[in-house]
Amino acid sequence: MSDETTETTGSTPEGGNGIPGPRLRRLKINKFRNVRPTELVFDEEWNVLLGKNGTGKTTLLELIAATIRGDLEAFEGVDYDLEAELSFGAVDVKWSVKNAEPSAVPERVAGLPAIVHSAKRRFHAELFAPDLGNRTFIGDDRGIDGLHGTRAISPAGGSALFAVMVLLGYHASSKEHWFRKAARAASRSADVLRFDEILTHFQRISPNENMTLSTDVTGRSLASPELVQAFGDSIWSADERISVEHTNLPFLRRFVDLCGFANASLHFELLKRTTFEDDIYALYGRPSFLFRRKNGDELREQHLSFGQKRLLSFLYYLTLSNPVVADELVDGLHYDWISACVEACEGRQKFFASQNPLLVDHMGFETRESVKSRFIRCSLDGDEMVWENFTDEEADDFFVAYRTGIQAVSEVLRQKGLW
Template identity: 35%
Template structure:
């Protein structure tokens, strides 16, 4: 499973330069008052995990982070974007005028678990893309390190990576966007225009959902592959086909559920290839008597629960959730936390209910699992300070937790940590 182990921020908005955060492989919780940058940090984590800095294309930043697939490989990435003046180029390459004069740079190091097995990939606009000690690849500046999916696109340049778990995990993480605090993701999923997903089909078998495809569960893709017909305009999946549908059906108390997906566009690529564009997702839920409702009639909490379990079905490794407990009964909160399983999760909550469901195992785990977000003033301007809980605070927290008198939220509040 893919894990984000470390994130260092040299320049990013109002964050203190040199901020370095380390994360546990399990649950990570961002604590802080409103306006301390918790959502911004979740968005940055999502950019890092998805290899997508396109939203920062006209913004200066510099970050370094470490992704790991345990027992397989560690990927260290440094990405920056600076505003330059004039033209760029080298004596061997024509000088080119940069749009808005932005200068993105990336340095990627991939270390296999095998001793001494290491590869380096570098990118900048002047030289293009360079793999190891080889000459720059022609046209390399077109594969910008700000583009969505740049990391696994770079990994494709080395044939050894195409079949590795590391490549597959990095590629699949492209769907780990932020689960928002309201119904934005629900609206995006069920909308008829923005919720468009591109799927590549070969010989009546679904091969791949592209980087701009959005959220499509692997189980749905497998079912779509088995049901695929060249002229079919829609597909319906029952709760017996998709585990997440069966789960939310049971939690909400319905007797049956299904998901209908329309094919809104198809583009043939020769006789054997086809691109499908999928949209117009419709969820239906039945009671035993035959009466049913669509997702539009669900309550606020039901819509969030539905969206979260759909989101989990799309993300096997990493979950990024803002104010997860909004609108959820405490039984549903427990179900959501349990459903995280072995995934690495990055969560925020102003509601103490979520905190009280977090398992606590050691001072070390507390140190890595809690990130404290605080507002500061720097050079007369508002700024943010992000840091892991100190080792001393983590030890005191764990000692109080072992006593078993106070809830997690109470310990955090009484010690000024939340």
């Protein structure tokens, strides 16, 4: 599937502005909780986790999302040794990270007393970019080594991959376009979270102060670029309330069409107004929706059904997260809505865990190799969790049945004992 722009949610597979979304190619687990050491290979498009409850599907989704973010603080206190391969368009990154052994060697800095630094993790990365060639970085909690042995940066929030991508710009400071691409691609990577099976993401767009729109470049906005663009210059107005209609928000427009509403609007309240050197800076939050039925009735987001809430939050999630990492996406969704969600994910790498066959029946296969990389079977062997791609024999057996029969994907998986 191509990386062409898709209109379904008003965003691009690259994450906006032509910035390549990250792709996770490979994950090697040498040590992580009670998981048997394994090496997983991922497909460019579909990646589906199969297995019974309690086999670690959610844990693996969380690990995948954290790996793409480069955020190993998500597993603080866990003994781990991990290796990963990712790509950001033409930029390839290989990194490894593991718990560090405490150092007893004092570190001396000119003018300061000697200190002993007990790092929590050791980090190693290899990066290739067409304009830069190969680069190697090593580091720990304090940061990653830069030019001439200097400590170039401290990873924000422990996000080692984010630091590597910014260092890509640091090493190419004479090429401004690389710095901008690196920073924006790394920022996009940091947005990848697991879309869970309940309504956690719906709470992110419910009336609270977690999602904000800010005119202050130093402020932390949890709103998507699509949302910021839709409100445009109105966020500079410092009005008590700003609004945008669904026709100007692709994700909300899609939701209105799927649910059969007449129209909808999104509103933000002014939280803070400050003035600096005659410029007014505004911070908006407490988002709220107003939906109107075709008979004129109005309702707020809290009045939506469970399925409608999941649909709305997933369509908004797609404006932020690329790749897509979703747990039990089909819960509460009508079949047509499932199809619409899958269509909206087109052009992105997807990681799904689902007990419902309605999701996997949207998959298609052109080669035996795609079968092997698109499924990850999760099982238990005693107290050990086992995560693995299909074997060559299993992939071949499935592909023959899939191509010669007139059966849904889920039926073939069950008949072959693969699900």
